[in-house]
Structures are given as structure tokens and as C-alpha cells.
Amino acid sequence: MRVLYASEYTLSLPEGHRFPIGKYSALHRMLHAEGLVRPDVISTPQRATWDQLSLVHSGSYLEALRAGCLSQKAARRIGLPATRSFVDRARRVVGGTVEAARLALVEGRAANLAGGTHHAFADRGEAFCFFHDVAVAVGVLRREGRLGRVLVVDLDVHQGDGSAALFAGDADAVTLSLHGARNYPFHKPPSTFDVALPDGTEDEAYLAALEAWLPRALARARPDLVFYLAGVDPFRDDRLGRLALSRAGLARRDRFVLESLREDAVPVVILPAGGYGPTAEQTAELHAIVHREARRVFGPHSRALAPRTC
Ligand SMILES: [Zn+2]
Numbered sequence: 001m002r003v004l005y006a007s008e009y010t011l012s013l014p015e016g017h018r019f020p021i022g023k024y025s026a027l028h029r030m031l032h033a034e035g036l037v038r039p040d041v042i043s044t045p046q047r048a049t050w051d052q053l054s055l056v057h058s059g060s061y062l063e064a065l066r067a068g069c070l071s072q073k074a075a076r077r078i079g080l081p082a083t084r085s086f087v088d089r090a091r092r093v094v095g096g097t098v099e100a101a102r103l104a105l106v107e108g109r110a111a112n113l114a115g116g117t118h119h120a121f122a123d124r125g126e127a128f129c130f131f132h133d134v135a136v137a138v139g140v141l142r143r144e145g146r147l148g149r150v151l152v153v154d155l156d157v158h159q160g161d162g163s164a165a166l167f168a169g170d171a172d173a174v175t176l177s178l179h180g181a182r183n184y185p186f187h188k189p190p191s192t193f194d195v196a197l198p199d200g201t202e203d204e205a206y207l208a209a210l211e212a213w214l215p216r217a218l219a220r221a222r223p224d225l226v227f228y229l230a231g232v233d234p235f236r237d238d239r240l241g242r243l244a245l246s247r248a249g250l251a252r253r254d255r256f257v258l259e260s261l262r263e264d265a266v267p268v269v270i271l272p273a274g275g276y277g278p279t280a281e282q283t284a285e286l287h288a289i290v291h292r293e294a295r296r297v298f299g300p301h302s303r304a305l306a307p308r309t310c
Helices: 023-033 059-067 072-078 084-107 133-143 161-167 203-221 247-263 280-298
Strands: 002-004 109-112 150-154 173-180 193-197 225-229 268-271
Touching: 002 084, 023 280, 084 109, 084 133, 084 225, 084 268, 109 280, 133 161, 133 225, 133 268, 150 161, 150 203, 161 173, 173 203, 193 203, 203 247, 225 247, 247 280, 268 280
Parallel strands: 002 109, 109 268, 150 173, 150 225, 173 193, 225 268
Antiparallel strands: none
């Protein structure tokens, strides 16, 4: 599986900052060390252009970011510095998702080692998300005439409010979000399918919900491409999660999603989304699970999927 990664994904933040930005470089190191990605399958994406971002985001929001004059209130909502280097980083992450989506359409699967920034809206960013990478990727590939129907499978523990808002009214997009009922965001615009889980939900109940809803979402979407937000914040020790999945539960979850997509021969883009473990290393270790499962499900080499017959 081809992987998009840039050293720019990890910038420095003040000690004690809530966003575990070191997890991206740690994940990259770990996948290397384990032989899960070879150097020849990793590429560095271009930053998304302002024109590409404008397919989703409002001119006034982009202009404020570009000019470095986002209001303090708007910057606080994002929770990351709205400096040139962080905006450039966010553009690079979007570029990675665009490129991964392009590759997945040809090779059947691809991953970006950052992204899944599902709390960004057209006119603002929130909760560590400047731009909505998936919506921009969909916009770019549709403009190129490469993409029609999409499904967003969002298993980050926080509801995909930005995705719900941006894909509302898009007849060719379906959004599925499994999330903590009592967790952020506290206003949850409706996804196509929202599955709200109580605090403390463990493996069996979580997997039962996934097994019930993913086939429905796939049947409704009949997607040309799936974006899988494999957030690891449903993990029991996550600082922001409130659910109680085990490591084995996360692996079963990822395997079920990827096997379902392989069965339907649907291309998939894998994105890490959220994860807030005690350390960047521990969080990266959880993000590595989906790559291990992808290797198990798809095998070590990129092979094109058989063409769909209907
Ligand atoms: Zn999250």
C-alpha cells in the first residue's frame, strides 16, 4: 500500500500542548522499523493549493489564514497556532489526502499518515482541524472527473460534524459516524448515519454496532471510493475518548472495515484521524494497528483491484 507522509506533519508545539503532534513522525518511524512500509512506497505530497481549498472553504476564511489575520477567537477554536508554518502544514496534510485518494482509485488502497480533519467547516476550523481534507479531496477528484460516489466511514470517537455539514445535500456522498454520544462536538449536525454510543462502550457492543451499520452505509452509498477515518480515540486509555475499546478491539474493528471493502472491491483511503494517548509513541503504536491489518487483509504489495462488474 502506498503511503503519503511529510516530515512537516510534525512541527514543534509548546511542552504540554494537548495535541500530540509527535505521533505522526513516531508512526512513520514505527511503520518503517516494522517493515510495514518500505521507503519506495512512501511519497511526500505537495501542499494543497489555495484554489483546491476554495472548492470547500469560504474565501474570507482562506484569506484570513493566508494573510495571517485570523481572529484570536477563530484561532482558539482550532487550538493550534494559526501561523504560516501551521497553515502550511495543514495544507500539506490536505495534499496528502488528495494524493492518497488519487492513488487509491488506481491501486485500490492508499494511506495518508495524517489527516481525517473532520471538524473543519466551510468558514472555520475547529478542534485541531484547519481544513476538511476529505471534502477537499472529493472536490478535487470530482473536478478532474475521476470520482463520483463516496462514503466516509468515520470511526473517530468524536462525531464527524464538519463532514456532516459539508456533505449534507450531496446526493453522491454518504457519511457514517460511530462516536461517543456525550463527547465533543456537543452540537452534532446529522450525518447520513449517526451511531451514538454510551460512555464506557467496550469491544463487543462497539463491534456489534459497526457490523450492523457499515453494511447499511455501503449498500446506501454504492461508493467509488471510501475514506476510512481510523481514529484510535475510542481506545480505553484515550485522554479525550470516554469509550473503552481494547487494542484487540481496535484491530478487529479495522479488520472488519477493510475486509468488508475488499469483499465489495471498493477502493479505500486510510486516514489516522484522532488519538490522544498518554504519549505520542503510545498513540502512534495504536495508529499502526490499521496498517498491520491492511497488510493482513490486502497483502504486502499494491495490486489493482478487479474491475467492478456493475
Ligand atoms: Zn477524535
